[in-house]
Amino acid sequence: MSGFRGAVLVLAGAATLVAACAPASQPIVQTSGSPAADCVPATMGTLTPGKLTIGTDDPVYPPWFTDNKPDNAKGYEGAVADAVATTLGYAKNQVGWVRVTFNNAIAPGPKTYDFDINEFSITDDRKKAVDFSSPYYDVTQAVIALKGSKIAGAKSLADLKNAKLGAQVGTTSYRSITEVVKPAPQPQVYNNNDDAKKALQNGQIDGLVLDLPTAFYVTSAEIDNSLIIGQLPQPSGTPEQFGLVLDKGSKLTSCVSQAVDALRTDGTLAKLQKQWLAGDSGAPELT
Amino acid sequence: MLIAAVSTWFFGSLLVVAVTRAPGWQRVRESFFDPHTAWHSLPTILRGLVLNLELLVCAGLGAVAVGLVMAGLRTLRQPVFFPVRLLSGGYTYLFRGAPLVIVLYLFTLGVPGLRLRGTPSVLVLGGCALVIVYGAYIAEVFRAGIESVHASQWAASRSLGLKYGQTLRYVVLPQAVRRVAPPLLNDLVALQKDVGLISLAGPIDAVRAAQINVAESYNYTPYVVAGVIFVLMAVPLIAVTDWVTLRAARRQSADAGR
Numbered sequence: 001m002s003g004f005r006g007a008v009l010v011l012a013g014a015a016t017l018v019a020a021c022a023p024a025s026q027p028i029v030q031t032s033g034s035p036a037a038d039c040v041p042a043t044m045g046t047l048t049p050g051k052l053t054i055g056t057d058d059p060v061y062p063p064w065f066t067d068n069k070p071d072n073a074k075g076y077e078g079a080v081a082d083a084v085a086t087t088l089g090y091a092k093n094q095v096g097w098v099r100v101t102f103n104n105a106i107a108p109g110p111k112t113y114d115f116d117i118n119e120f121s122i123t124d125d126r127k128k129a130v131d132f133s134s135p136y137y138d139v140t141q142a143v144i145a146l147k148g149s150k151i152a153g154a155k156s157l158a159d160l161k162n163a164k165l166g167a168q169v170g171t172t173s174y175r176s177i178t179e180v181v182k183p184a185p186q187p188q189v190y191n192n193n194d195d196a197k198k199a200l201q202n203g204q205i206d207g208l209v210l211d212l213p214t215a216f217y218v219t220s221a222e223i224d225n226s227l228i229i230g231q232l233p234q235p236s237g238t239p240e241q242f243g244l245v246l247d248k249g250s251k252l253t254s255c256v257s258q259a260v261d262a263l264r265t266d267g268t269l270a271k272l273q274k275q276w277l278a279g280d281s282g283a284p285e286l287t
Numbered sequence: 288m289l290i291a292a293v294s295t296w297f298f299g300s301l302l303v304v305a306v307t308r309a310p311g312w313q314r315v316r317e318s319f320f321d322p323h324t325a326w327h328s329l330p331t332i333l334r335g336l337v338l339n340l341e342l343l344v345c346a347g348l349g350a351v352a353v354g355l356v357m358a359g360l361r362t363l364r365q366p367v368f369f370p371v372r373l374l375s376g377g378y379t380y381l382f383r384g385a386p387l388v389i390v391l392y393l394f395t396l397g398v399p400g401l402r403l404r405g406t407p408s409v410l411v412l413g414g415c416a417l418v419i420v421y422g423a424y425i426a427e428v429f430r431a432g433i434e435s436v437h438a439s440q441w442a443a444s445r446s447l448g449l450k451y452g453q454t455l456r457y458v459v460l461p462q463a464v465r466r467v468a469p470p471l472l473n474d475l476v477a478l479q480k481d482v483g484l485i486s487l488a489g490p491i492d493a494v495r496a497a498q499i500n501v502a503e504s505y506n507y508t509p510y511v512v513a514g515v516i517f518v519l520m521a522v523p524l525i526a527v528t529d530w531v532t533l534r535a536a537r538r539q540s541a542d543a544g545r
Contacts, residue, residue, distance in 0.1 A: 102502070106505045107318070107507070108311060108314040108315050108317075108318040109311060109314075109315075123503075125503065125504045125505065125506075126504065126505040128317075128504075128505070128506070129318060129504070129505035129506060130505060166489060169495065169498055169499060169502065170498060170499060170501070170502025170503075171502070174499065175503070186490075186491065188409075188488075188489030188490070189486065189489060189491055189495060189499065190487070190488075190489060191487050195396060195487065195488075198396050198400070199396060199488070199489060201400070202396065202399040202400045202402070203399070203402070204396075204399055204409060204488075204489065205489070248314070
């Protein structure tokens with residue numbers, strides 16, 4: 001009967017599908033703690049042997065990168081990524097960049113990068129999903145506003161209690177609003193900082209919360225009549241820090257962390273911060 | 288009945304085995320189906336859902352009203368109304384073609400930039416964008432309904448002495464609306480999701496609340512939670528749609544005298 005034959009064919013097809021989904025050879029997950037001698041291009045288990053693939057978002061903004069060209073080694077994160085690659089022993093032509101959206105950077109599954117650099121803040125919660133390198137920057141959040149805004153003269157957190165603040169979704173800037181400032185009006189959340197800046201210019205929000213270097217860049221180069229109101233205190237007492245993101249259980253985490261630590265001890269990180277994040281001091285601290 | 292049950296059980300277990308034997312299943316399960324994160328994110332997602340529901344009711348009613356008016360204008364017969372038909376037609380072409388996201392951007396971030404006095408809040412502007420775009424789709428649905436009513440109905444009304452407006456109100460529209468209830472309800476189910484797009488302008492809806500939770504924990508379970516909530520919300524609406532469709536089909540096949 002054609003019905004029976006059809007059923008057998010379908011069942012056979014389904015069984016083949018299950019067999020095909022059988023686990024491939026399990027990836028070897030090394031625990032961190034491999035000796036420093038292993039951290040050379042020849043022995044590092046990068047995606048492409050002998051080549052380092054770095055990921056970042058599209059577009060990327062100053063002062064972290066310049067001209068949306070991460071490979072020009074300019075901008076603080078552009079320069080740090082370049083320095084890490086050099087410390088690990090990769091020549092300029094052995095480094096490749098890929099663009100990775102935020103979701104693709106943190107989703108489970110194989111990654112298209114060896115490490116990702118894009119202002120990711122290190123938290124314990126997030127460590128369950130990805131590996132972080134040692135931190136390469138200590139962040140503070142700042143509030144910016146237009147010069148005529150009702151919070152332009154704010155001197156303390158209490159002055160911001162009735163402000164309509166905005167931030168980009170998924171950022172620690174947003175968490176600063178909900179955990180530190182705790183204003184009465186609900187904070188406004190935007191897909192990206194471009195929309196948030198537009199809302200600030202339209203007067204739809206009184207103030208915008210950004211990390212301090214971006215705040216300096218925006219107020220000095222992007223929005224004409226804006227100013228920095230001040231820096232916000234850290235949410236839970238522990239300083240917020242940026243780290244490089246790697247796949248969970250990546251073999252490269254210890255090598256990359258050692259490279260970042262080396263840059264910190266020899267003063268490269270401080271030098272790059274002074275070069276690219278120059279306006280870092282001078283914003284009053286709100287309490 | 289037995290074959291149906293056995294077949295369902297077989298394919299069901301085949302699917303479960305295929306997924307759970309995949310090499311990455313453990314991590315996907317932790318990342319997408321973590322009960323702790325789901326529980327933790329539920330309150331904020333439900334709070335965002337309130338915004339979705341409020342907007343759904345307002346935008347839905349507005350879109351139906353706009354759609355009805357536009358469809359009525361577009362189906363005017365006399366030649367003197369040609370410009371009206373043209374404008375109404377142009378409206379449906381423009382706003383069915385324009386992506387909703389772009390219209391939302393123009394309304395919620397563009398219009399306030401004009402700094403006109405009395406600019407309404409972002410929610411009102413976003414609601415207007417939704418009404419205008421969905422009104423275009425619903426206008427076409429109503430127009431199809433109106434034009435599907437047989438010409439003999441119009442003729443019969445005329446012979447009874449009913450004016451154009453009365454014909455429309457008492458004879459044509461009741462039939463038209465009943466005929467297009469299924470696609471209309473379909474559009475409503477689609478609107479249920481699209482109202483969440485207003486979150487691009489600042490307000491926090493259910494999906495945005497889920498997104499915030501995802502970014503805090505790097506865990507995707509809040510998205511699954513939000514998805515489940517939306518499906519549960521849509522189930523009554525879809526069930527009503529199916530029931531209405533079935534009843535209309537039965538009624539029409541009964542009319543055909545089968």
